[in-house]
Amino acid sequence: MLKQGAGLAEEDATVKEPLDLIRLSLDERIYVKLRGERELRGKLHAYDQHLNMILGEVEETITTVEIDDETYEEIIKTNKRAIPYLFVRGDGVILVSPPLRS
Amino acid sequence: MIAPKKAAYQGNNPSHIMPSELIDRCIGSKIWVVMKGDKELVGTLRGFDVFVNMVLEDVTEYEITAEGNKRETHMDQILLNGNNIAVLVPGGRPEDG
Amino acid sequence: MASTDGAPEAGSAKTPADFLKSIKGKPVVVKLNSGVDYRGILACLDGYMNIAMEQTEEYVNGQLKNKYGDAFIRGNNVLYISTVKS
Numbered sequence: 001m002l003k004q005g006a007g008l009a010e011e012d013a014t015v016k017e018p019l020d021l022i023r024l025s026l027d028e029r030i031y032v033k034l035r036g037e038r039e040l041r042g043k044l045h046a047y048d049q050h051l052n053m054i055l056g057e058v059e060e061t062i063t064t065v066e067i068d069d070e071t072y073e074e075i076i077k078t079n080k081r082a083i084p085y086l087f088v089r090g091d092g093v094i095l096v097s098p099p100l101r102s
Numbered sequence: 103m104i105a106p107k108k109a110a111y112q113g114n115n116p117s118h119i120m121p122s123e124l125i126d127r128c129i130g131s132k133i134w135v136v137m138k139g140d141k142e143l144v145g146t147l148r149g150f151d152v153f154v155n156m157v158l159e160d161v162t163e164y165e166i167t168a169e170g171n172k173r174e175t176h177m178d179q180i181l182l183n184g185n186n187i188a189v190l191v192p193g194g195r196p197e198d199g
Numbered sequence: 200m201a202s203t204d205g206a207p208e209a210g211s212a213k214t215p216a217d218f219l220k221s222i223k224g225k226p227v228v229v230k231l232n233s234g235v236d237y238r239g240i241l242a243c244l245d246g247y248m249n250i251a252m253e254q255t256e257e258y259v260n261g262q263l264k265n266k267y268g269d270a271f272i273r274g275n276n277v278l279y280i281s282t283v284k285s
Contacts, residue, residue, distance in 0.1 A: 015242055018251040021271045031267070051273055094231065094276050097255075097267040129212050137278075139232075149212035155248075157218045161281075165234075168260060177228075180281040181218045183248060183274075186232060 022047050025098035030055075032088065033095040037063040040088065051090030058083040125150055125190060132194030133158070138186045141165045144194050145180070154184035162198075219244060219280075227252075228281045229272060235259050237272060238283070248274030 015021055025044050032040040032053070042058030059082055066075045119127075128147045135143045135156070142165075145158030163175040222241055229237040229250055239255035250272040257265040 015251055017243055017245045018249040018271050019245070021242075021251045021269055090273070091275070093273045094233075095237075095267075095273070096271040098269050098271075141278075149214040149217065151215045155215040157213045157215055177281045178284070179218070180279045181215050182279045183277050185275070186278065 019049065021098060022051070022096060025096075028099050030099065031095075031097040032093060033097075034088070034092045035094060036092070038092075039063075040086075042083075042086075048090070051088075051093045051096070053088040053090070053093075054086070055088060056085050058086055124192065125154065128190075128192045131192065134191040134193070134195045135182065135187055136189040136191070138188045142195070143182065144198060148179075150184075154187060154190075156182045156184065156187075158182055222280070222282055226283050228283055230278045230281070231272075231276045232278050233276070236261075237270065239267075239270065241280070242269070244280075245274070248277045248280075250274065250277065250280070 013024065015024070022044070026046075028044060029041060030044050032042075032055070034040065039061040040055060040058050041061075042055035044053060045056055046054040059080055062079045064077050064079070066077065067073070068075055125147070129149060131147060132144060133147045133156075135145075135158075137143070141163070143158065143161055143163050145161035148157040148159050150156045157179070159179050161177045161180050163177065165173050165175075167173050223243060225241060227239070227241045229239075229252070231237070236258040237252060237255050238258065239252035242251040242253050244250045252270045252272065253268070255267040255270040256263055257267070
């Protein structure tokens, strides 16, 4: 199929397939956007091809939109909480962004 | 008699052909794609694969915005994921003429 | 002879694989099933339609919401990948 010739890496720091982007982020803090308006920021300890991930020192942000009963205005609320260590199931992942590299 | 394979779809009786062959005959012609949910696309089919991912050209996307308005977006060329396709109609949308 | 395996004939048809080859390194719009758009430079992608993008901008309802240097988008969320005039 679409598999790019996965040839033996000439250089480990190159991005030949999308998962390389994740591989290069191991032990770095990453941003993960999940279904259900959830976001995680944490240190990537491990991942697999499904994008199941183990993150440490995680900050979870949950965004909710409520409609005010009287004014019908949308009220956007964000709740944050700290989680020391967690497993993310890959099927809920929308986007992963590594830290900015310079 | 099987019609010449690459001829644009001309409204022959398609009852005796395989679904994938029907799509194959649409290559080069307009096709109307109805997605699961309320999104539709019309474009010229350039190719497809076993998952019915499709390359479409000169595409118009029809969707309903969050406010309930209709929106049309034009794009030169796209790869459409086959995963959420509900219905394919050879020849495009009747209302587009 | 007409083939029935669904594989478009090479030459005339532009298969998804051909399309993906042709847009690597180019600016694209990736639209997700949720309606969110990502605009950026396509770095690479795989058979699951997982996508790596650079200089990624996230648009919700047409409004810029976020920017990412690099972004990995999980393929199951992808509705389409579109070329853009740069």
